[in-house]
Amino acid sequence: MVYTIFLILSLALLCVLLRFVYIMPRARKPISAERRSTPKTFSLAVFLGSGGHTSEALTLLSALDFTRYSPRSYVYSQGDILSAKKAVGLELLKTAESSTHPVHGADSNPPYSLVCIPRARRVHQPLITTPVTAAHSLAFSLYYFALAPAFTGKPFADVLILNGPGTCCMLCLAVYFNKFFGLPAPRMIYVESFARVKRLSLSGKLLRPFVDRFIVQWPDLLNDGGRGECRGWLV
Amino acid sequence: MYAFVTVGSTRFDQLVQKALSDAVIDVLRAKGYSKIVVQCGNSEFDTKHFECKGETWVRRDDEDIQVWRFKPSLQKEYEQADLVISHAGSGTIIDVLRLRKPLIVIPNETLLDNHQEELASALAQLRYLKRSNVSELPKAIKSLQSSDLVPFPVFNGSRFREMLDEEMEYA
Numbered sequence: 001m002v003y004t005i006f007l008i009l010s011l012a013l014l015c016v017l018l019r020f021v022y023i024m025p026r027a028r029k030p031i032s033a034e035r036r037s038t039p040k041t042f043s044l045a046v047f048l049g050s051g052g053h054t055s056e057a058l059t060l061l062s063a064l065d066f067t068r069y070s071p072r073s074y075v076y077s078q079g080d081i082l083s084a085k086k087a088v089g090l091e092l093l094k095t096a097e098s099s100t101h102p103v104h105g106a107d108s109n110p111p112y113s114l115v116c117i118p119r120a121r122r123v124h125q126p127l128i129t130t131p132v133t134a135a136h137s138l139a140f141s142l143y144y145f146a147l148a149p150a151f152t153g154k155p156f157a158d159v160l161i162l163n164g165p166g167t168c169c170m171l172c173l174a175v176y177f178n179k180f181f182g183l184p185a186p187r188m189i190y191v192e193s194f195a196r197v198k199r200l201s202l203s204g205k206l207l208r209p210f211v212d213r214f215i216v217q218w219p220d221l222l223n224d225g226g227r228g229e230c231r232g233w234l235v
Numbered sequence: 236m237y238a239f240v241t242v243g244s245t246r247f248d249q250l251v252q253k254a255l256s257d258a259v260i261d262v263l264r265a266k267g268y269s270k271i272v273v274q275c276g277n278s279e280f281d282t283k284h285f286e287c288k289g290e291t292w293v294r295r296d297d298e299d300i301q302v303w304r305f306k307p308s309l310q311k312e313y314e315q316a317d318l319v320i321s322h323a324g325s326g327t328i329i330d331v332l333r334l335r336k337p338l339i340v341i342p343n344e345t346l347l348d349n350h351q352e353e354l355a356s357a358l359a360q361l362r363y364l365k366r367s368n369v370s371e372l373p374k375a376i377k378s379l380q381s382s383d384l385v386p387f388p389v390f391n392g393s394r395f396r397e398m399l400d401e402e403m404e405y406a
Contacts, residue, residue: 042403051244052326063392064399159403187402191395195325197353213402218357233388234395235329 023179025212044069045115045157045186047168048076048083056193057163058090059235066094072112073157075144077119077167084114117141120167137167141174146183155184162211163191164203172207192216194235238268239316241309243324246277247343249369250322251302255280258373260300266376268318273302274309318379320372323351328358332387338364339375363387 048054074087117140121130145156162168178185188211192204197218214228222228240254285292294300319331323342331338342352359366362385367375
């Protein structure tokens, strides 16, 4: 009896592990022919981690062709109204720019949305209560990535841009939940902050193996031979 | 000319106090800076010589020396300033260098694990800014020559755009 249970558990664990190996990012993924032949738009989500994180994330977005990446979701932490305002500011700026040379095929859907999730950990919050707030944050992330799309039939995003801090790890976890169960999951791109010259941030270290692209802005950060790429300053 | 001192949202008593000291004010005056404004954030400073007018402390004997805590955006100050003296916040560094204003950065050495110090050192090595410390600030202002600094590159948005287009197989 004990032996049978042990065998079943081991098999289950093996299946889970194999599934994880299967869903981890790979060096080269197959290019879908359909995607190449028909130019389409991709929905984009970006996490605004407040302060310098928000400024850098919005600077990255400012250079994108918004007709390609539409609609856009700006995920901000609860209470961080400033980040939400800055996101609206960028949208207004881009609209003003594009109205001088109008964009074809404007549809009726709103081009962007603001999504609020609770913080995984507040500044100076004691470590012992962090699992509770982190779980709260994860629950919201799962709602947006897994549950809501099940009703609307629309995936949350095709690509997700992350640049820290802690709460963005919850978004990554939610994406892995989707991957694990074969639900539509966005590509994840992590961009380490311009301020990180010699040492990666904690969220950078944590997310490095899990994201599809890991981008740094100072080459010394890749001296350890780990994965990642550097094409100079991005902000 | 206008010298602007900023500590962002941090508390950096030593820098604020030093910026308001006779040593710094004398050397700024000698270099032709008549207006000196300090954005002190959450720092404490000696208000003895100052008169509080609304949100601003104005020095009693010289109303061109002013201190205030916060404004929603410091962009206007950066634009008007002829010299910026700052803590090592990366946001401030980028904003000021993009405007091609001379910048002296003073990392807050009392902070543990201050990774922003790394950025200040790296950019100082590339001569985009001057890095100093609190006690040597008067010397740093005195010796600052605009020819010592090289202009910061302009924002290049195409790099990230190309990476993303490539990742999404748009190219």
